[in-house]
Amino acid sequence: xxxxxxxxxxxxxxxxxxxxxxxxxxxxxxxxxxxxxxxxxxxxxxxxxxxxxxxxxxxxxxxxxxxxxxxxxxxxxxxxxxxxxxxxxxxxxxxxxxxxxxxxxxxxxxxxxxxxxxxxxxxxxxxxxxxxxxxxxxxxxxxxxxxxxxxxxxxxxxxxxxxxxxxxxxxxxxxxxxxxxxxxxxxxxxxxxxxx
Numbered sequence: 001x002x003x004x005x006x007x008x009x010x011x012x013x014x015x016x017x018x019x020x021x022x023x024x025x026x027x028x029x030x031x032x033x034x035x036x037x038x039x040x041x042x043x044x045x046x047x048x049x050x051x052x053x054x055x056x057x058x059x060x061x062x063x064x065x066x067x068x069x070x071x072x073x074x075x076x077x078x079x080x081x082x083x084x085x086x087x088x089x090x091x092x093x094x095x096x097x098x099x100x101x102x103x104x105x106x107x108x109x110x111x112x113x114x115x116x117x118x119x120x121x122x123x124x125x126x127x128x129x130x131x132x133x134x135x136x137x138x139x140x141x142x143x144x145x146x147x148x149x150x151x152x153x154x155x156x157x158x159x160x161x162x163x164x165x166x167x168x169x170x171x172x173x174x175x176x177x178x179x180x181x182x183x184x185x186x187x188x189x190x191x192x193x194x195x196x
Contacts, residue, residue, distance in 0.1 A: 006039075006040075006043065007037065007038070007039035007040065007043035007044075009047045011037050011039065012037050012043070012044055012047060012048070012054065013054070013058055013061050014061065015033055015036045015037035015039075016028070016033050016037075016054050016055070016057070016058045017058040017061055017062055017108065018036070019033060019036060020055070020058055020111065021108040021111065024115070025055060025111065025112050025115050025119075026115055030044065030051055033054070052116070055112065055116065055119060056119070056122065058112075059108075059112060059119055059122055059123065060122075062108050063123075063126050072130065073091075074087035074088040074091065075133055075134065080141075080146055081137050081138060081140070081141035081146055082141070082146070082147065082192060082194060082195045084137065085134070085137075085191050086188055086191055086192075088164075089160075089163070089164075089184060089187060089188065089191075090184075127161060127165070130161060131157045131158065131161045132157075134156070134157035134160050134161065135153045135154055135156075135157040136153070138151065138153035138156045138157060139153040145196060146195070146196055147194050147195065147196055148194055148195070148196050149196075156191075156194070159187075160187070163183060163187055166183070
């Protein structure tokens with residue numbers, strides 16, 4: 001049991017997440033994680049049976065942080081539905097703070113989902129849940145008279161989530177903020193046009 005006290009599970013997960021985000025899953029070794037976390041191999045294998053299992057824990061931690069601190073945190077407020085979407089949109093390119101680290105960007109989903117089918121499936125389930133949440137929020141906004149009649153909640157949700165996923169790929173592949181800023185400005189104008 002001294003391994004647990006000396007090296008908390010959270011430290012291993014946060015270190016793995018940080019390294020997976022900066023180096024990629026395949027370019028990060030168990031040794032890299034152990035060195036960076038200052039943990040022992042015994043501690044790592046006490047909590048995780050494999051690097052893959054640690055990868056799942058890292059994804060789960062990133063998703064939790066996005067929901068609690070990042071873009072997803074705005075969707076459950078009591079603000080006008082359009083304001084919630086705009087606030088979530090504003091937070092999409094931002095850094096999500098995990099533990100004491102400020103280096104985990106939204107690009108982690110694109111990086112890890114592209115290299116492992118299990119990681120992709122886990123992120124797909126979360127993306128589907130997010131899409132359903134946005135659809136329901138927009139539907140309630142139409143029913144409640146906050147959003148114009150005739151707006152299709154499914155289309156708005158699909159566009160919103162697609163834009164959110166797109167920023168991950170643009171940030172990883174092109175590193176051109178102007179593309180995101182233009183898309184963000186257009187989507188905000190569109191969302192505001194739905195307001196009643």
